Amino acid sequence: MSFAWAKPYEPKNNFMKWLDERLPVPRLVYGAVGGGYPVPRNLNYFWNFGVLAGLALLIQIITGIVLGMHYYSYAGGAFESVERIMRDVNAGWVLRYVHQNGASFFFAIVYIHIFRGLYYGSYKAPREMVWMLGIVIYLLMMATAFMGYVLPWGQMSYWGAQVITGFFSAIPIVGEPLRVFLLGGYAPDQAALTRFFSLHYLLPFIISAVVILKIWALHIPGSSNPTGVDVKDEKDTLPFHPFYTAKDGFGIGVALILFSIFVFFLPYSLGHPDNYVEANPLVTPAHIVPEWYFWPFYAILRAFTVDFILPAKLWGVLAMFASILLLFFLTWLDRSPVRSTSYRPAYKIFFWVLVLDVMVLGYAGQAHITPFTLALSQVAAAYYFAHFLIILPLVSKFEKPLPLPTSISHSVLHGEKEESAPFGLTRTGPAAAPAAAE
Amino acid sequence: MVRIIGFLIGLGFVGVLLISLIVNAVDAIQNPPVHTAEEEFHLEPRSAGFSWQKPWGQFDEAQLQRGFQVYKEVCAACHSLKFVSFYELEGLGYNEAEIKAIANQWAIEVPSVNPDTGENSTRKALLSDRFPSPYANETAARAANNNALPPDLSLIVEARDDGADYIYSLLTGYRNAATYRNEAGEPVPQENRPGTGLHFNPYFANLNIAMPPPIVSNGQVTYADGTNATVDQMAKDVSAFLRWTSEPNLERRHAAGWAVMIFLLVGTVLAYLAYRNIWANAKREVSIRGPLEPAFQQRMQDQKDERGIAG
Known part of the structure; x- marks a missing residue:
């Protein structure tokens, strides 16, 4: 696929x-995640997160399909059906805890994956399309997670749906009719619940389709790497299988251990107690907060408090959408030809300030509004936009990057005198005995 | 072009945020936030040190049974338990005959239909029934309780911050508003004292709760296992029972968790070893040891040459 030396698929039996000649699925898999996909040999553990995100999607789809067999999307019984799953369905509690915490697991992985992309310049040529498809997946994930959170029909589900669909009413003129159209009523009710369930079931499969497009787009230039230096020849790469399948196996093990700690020992730690109270349109919770993965955006939404030309609510909604949509334009905002931030001394500082900034936004997004947390969210939101729209273009123009390594294999070997031959070509090592026998 | 538009949008958002910041800062200085009486008098729940709160924690069956007895004799008069079925009482250590007897003797009967006349009637509870509610509907519940609705208790522990500790603190937290002093020694302001039908309790969010103190005197319940039924003991036991009703699978969850952990740890160690093995010479110079070592091969060859052996 990507490189001239990528090994073509050879059927083993x-x-x-027979299958390959009629339906070349084995060839497709071999080229995508098998020995036929050459990958830079210097990837660090941050490159495990793509596969981990795929694993999280798979876990969500499998547990979700089974939960869907027991859940009913009836406003008068949805809450009870979730309790039935927890109490009466065999192993229902495992399924639900895995699915519920799996959403957090998925987002945690995807956030690390996104910040890895930001640090190592994965949005730059020739991988712009990979990055943009990733943002599409992220947006779809947010929609899916929001609708999924409504399904248990608890207090926070209901009021979260009320707040989030309320965003649309901020749009001038068409906003309120649009909101009523999307909800199927003036407030979330049976119509909203049924359509949310239907879409919550649909969107993961659309995500899967975009994931396929993303992998397709990725395999044209091949994976990026921590130096950001292009692959030059065969010794810069290793075949995905067995090298990265083995590394991903270890990564999956570690990720599942951390995930299981949450599922089995802290299943409530990421949720909100109010969602164990059945939805009641007449009682507003004291403190409406979204799930943790939306906190930074909720902070941006709430940071706009002054009607300056436009109403404050519209500013908040515009800024919240802009904060994600601007990621589509990163390729053009960052004009530095150097991909890896490791070689960009000035940008590196701003990158870590951004990481801290998003955490501060997260804190501000879940806190009770006080003058202090409000000021915090305003300063942090201002930095967020300044970082991407003002600082990044300027820094990339004036910064003097550090010298890059001459090649990937050079950076891996840290100046050792001899290069070990690429996999399959050694003639001396014991590990290459089968190859030597050819 | 993208950069120019982006720059302007960026300036716009940053500008409006800074205006908001300044407006709010001025507002906060001119009208400093005042502490409400709720903030001054509300107390964080006390920890009761329950047995299940550790990752390996299990329920204390005797405590659950005592808590169930408190629910049955005190709480059940007003509070439903609508998501819990009688058969689940197995988890408290009762056998089937005992649960059947409990269901059969339950003070409230299950709504039913008279098989002869088709009229609404009630029948005795079965194992598969959920706990019947003390009131027919919300209106009836409010009418009987001074317009306050006694919440269902099945999930009450999960539905409150600090769960069972909160329930325990609340049950033992009723005070006399007239004589109560907070940590700073201040009396409760007149407007925060309970009105008609309300009761002062600093663990409740707005300090005044509609529920009258349910557990008032030592020995209110005569425990079947002979434990001394102090107010504190009863509050603790019923909180434990309500923790169980909110998640009857807690013990199974903890046990399964340890099995999963051990399985994953072994698997991950094996995966790590496989990874290191496969990558053994992928990132560094290969140095071969043993008979295949080039120096050793050379030495063998030299010896053969010396002796005049061909090949």
């Missing part, structure tokens, strides 16, 4: 040969 007659059945695979």
